[in-house]
Amino acid sequence: MGSHAISTHPFSDQRPGTSGLRKKVRVFQQPHYLENFVQSLFDTQPGLRGETLVLGGDGRFYNREAIAIILRMAAANGIARALVGRGGLLSTPAASCLIRKFRAQGGIILSASHNPGGPEEDFGIKFNVTNGGPAPEAVTEALYARTREIERYLIADGAPPDLDQLGTSRIEAMSVEVIDPVKDYADLMESLFDFPAIHQMFNSGLFDMRFDAMHAITGPYALEILEHRLGARPGTVINGQPKPDFGGGHPDPNLAHAPELVRMTLGPSGLNFAAASDGDGDRNMILGRNIFVTPSDSLAILAANAHLTPGYRNGIAGIARSMPTSGAADRVAEQLGIEVYETPTGWKFFGNLLDAKRITLCGEESFGTGSDHVREKDGLWAVLFWLNLLAAKKQSVEQIVQDHWRRYGRNFYTRHDYEGIDGAAAAGLIEHLRAQLPTLPGTLLGDRRVTYADDFSYTDPVDGSQSNRQGIRVGFEDGSRIIFRLSGTGTQGATLRVYLERFEPDPNQHALETHAALADLVRVARELGEIPERTGRAAPDVIT
Ligand code: VG1
Numbered sequence: 001m002g003s004h005a006i007s008t009h010p011f012s013d014q015r016p017g018t019s020g021l022r023k024k025v026r027v028f029q030q031p032h033y034l035e036n037f038v039q040s041l042f043d044t045q046p047g048l049r050g051e052t053l054v055l056g057g058d059g060r061f062y063n064r065e066a067i068a069i070i071l072r073m074a075a076a077n078g079i080a081r082a083l084v085g086r087g088g089l090l091s092t093p094a095a096s097c098l099i100r101k102f103r104a105q106g107g108i109i110l111s112a113s114h115n116p117g118g119p120e121e122d123f124g125i126k127f128n129v130t131n132g133g134p135a136p137e138a139v140t141e142a143l144y145a146r147t148r149e150i151e152r153y154l155i156a157d158g159a160p161p162d163l164d165q166l167g168t169s170r171i172e173a174m175s176v177e178v179i180d181p182v183k184d185y186a187d188l189m190e191s192l193f194d195f196p197a198i199h200q201m202f203n204s205g206l207f208d209m210r211f212d213a214m215h216a217i218t219g220p221y222a223l224e225i226l227e228h229r230l231g232a233r234p235g236t237v238i239n240g241q242p243k244p245d246f247g248g249g250h251p252d253p254n255l256a257h258a259p260e261l262v263r264m265t266l267g268p269s270g271l272n273f274a275a276a277s278d279g280d281g282d283r284n285m286i287l288g289r290n291i292f293v294t295p296s297d298s299l300a301i302l303a304a305n306a307h308l309t310p311g312y313r314n315g316i317a318g319i320a321r322s323m324p325t326s327g328a329a330d331r332v333a334e335q336l337g338i339e340v341y342e343t344p345t346g347w348k349f350f351g352n353l354l355d356a357k358r359i360t361l362c363g364e365e366s367f368g369t370g371s372d373h374v375r376e377k378d379g380l381w382a383v384l385f386w387l388n389l390l391a392a393k394k395q396s397v398e399q400i401v402q403d404h405w406r407r408y409g410r411n412f413y414t415r416h417d418y419e420g421i422d423g424a425a426a427a428g429l430i431e432h433l434r435a436q437l438p439t440l441p442g443t444l445l446g447d448r449r450v451t452y453a454d455d456f457s458y459t460d461p462v463d464g465s466q467s468n469r470q471g472i473r474v475g476f477e478d479g480s481r482i483i484f485r486l487s488g489t490g491t492q493g494a495t496l497r498v499y500l501e502r503f504e505p506d507p508n509q510h511a512l513e514t515h516a517a518l519a520d521l522v523r524v525a526r527e528l529g530e531i532p533e534r535t536g537r538a539a540p541d542v543i544t
């Protein structure tokens with residue numbers, strides 16, 4: 001028994017993207033690949049020595065194997081205590097909750113989030129810092145630099161403990177505590193929302209919902225919270241058993257990947273409410289009878305009504321949204337007289353604003369919503385927030401959304417994704433747009449005049465750190481916007497995301513269908529980006 005230093009050689013492709021390092025499982029299974037990344041983390045985070053580390057994943061293929069390796073490496077690297085979710089399971093928001101609650105020095109979350117799982121699909125690893133949030137860029141860049149020069153990693157002998165049994169054991173000097181992955185998180189939810197009122201709504205016989213866990217991590221969480229604590233009828237949670245391959249599905253809660261759920265909400269006897277979450281439990285999709293709530297609208301509606309929930313009764317300090325997220329929340333912030341911050345894509349940019357108490361709520365157009373209760377976006381939290389609003393306002397989802405539009409105006413919004421396109425073609429498309437930026441302002445595109453065109457840069461107002469080249473923005477006189485950026489979470493080729501937004505103050509126009517409302521902007525975006533010519537695609541793969 002003991003620990004060993006194993007010699008290794010660097011891999012050149014271990015730079016974390018928007019949310020950790022994501023690769024095909026086969027890449028992670030190469031000898032030393034996972035080990036190099038984990039050792040680079042320990043080498044660049046000396047503060048973890050002698051401290052607590054939270055560890056868990058979304059249960060996808062390779063989760064258990066990776067946890068066994070990481071535990072042995074953590075022991076060899078002087079970690080004092082590892083908190084591991086039973087079965088190796090932890091949702092991303094639950095991991096964030098545990099890091100904060102148990103004052104851990106950090107956490108490792110094994111997930112490729114909404115990407116499919118299985119031997120031929122994706123795996124991922126990300127590091128969260130002591131505030132519970134994703135590591136900021138300075139941390140991931142230092143880690144990446146270390147992966148380029150690593151020569152050895154440390155690993156302890158011996159089998160890791162049985163992950164299916166609650167309890168404490170040891171690897172060398174490190175204690176390993178296998179804990180209930182759900183309880184602390186469920187307790188936190190209960191402290192934020194009016195559980196008795198939601199319980200009553202479920203028992204009224206007038207309210208029926210489904211939560212689609214998509215065979216991913218939120219199954220056990222939703223079962224405990226919705227069916228056990230809140231008394232929703234059995235069967236409310238569907239696809240609730242986490243599976244290593246997510247049942248062969250794509251655990252991405254949107255109109256394209258959860259069509260059965262959407263169908264259940266349609267028609268005069270459709271469900272009152274339906275929701276879904278993604279692979280690691282940090283995203284949410286919100287549906288009412290005959291209505292899909294865009295994530296951007298959801299953020300705005302939660303902000304406007306936060307005072308109706310116990311956890312946010314005293315109001316909110318400010319709101320942040322990622323740059324491509326629609327400006328719907330800005331209008332609420334203006335009325336509330338609070339600050340709104342526009343950040344680059346990715347949750348890591350919200351951490352400083354939350355820690356500094358400049359904001360309470362934050363969100364992204366990509367089905368991510370969250371608050372200062374943890375430092376990750378949180379799928380079930382958003383669902384419970386909506387349930388609390390439905391119980392408090394005694395209105396349907398559709399009424400709440402339409403009232404909101406009437407009061408604040410409607411931001412028509414859509415995102416077009418072109419997936420798995422050629423990397424060089426994608427880079428060329430962005431370069432071509434960048435080259436046009438100086439001459440675009442003042443010109444007419446379609447019948448709209450461009451007022452600004454830039455490549456978004458962000459200076460963190462708390463620590464002054466700067467992030468450049470975060471997406472091409474083209475803004476028009478009437479407040480419409482087109483944004484182009486390349487995904488930082490894919491594992492195959494490049495994904496081009498085109499975000500389109502138009503503000504409509506006139507309530508008589510709010511019933512327009514999104515596609516029709518944005519058709520002319522879509523046309524302008526295709527031409528400006530030369531999308532068909534450069535990508536070879538006549539239409540996007542996914543529209544959300
Ligand atoms: C996407 C989303 C982004 C989100 C990120 C991680 O990133 O656009 O808003 O924060 O995924 O979400 P990208 O770089 O592919 O656009 V998750 O739920 O996959 O951790």
Ligand code: CO
Pocket residue numbers: 092113114278279280281282283
């Ligand atoms: Co996710």
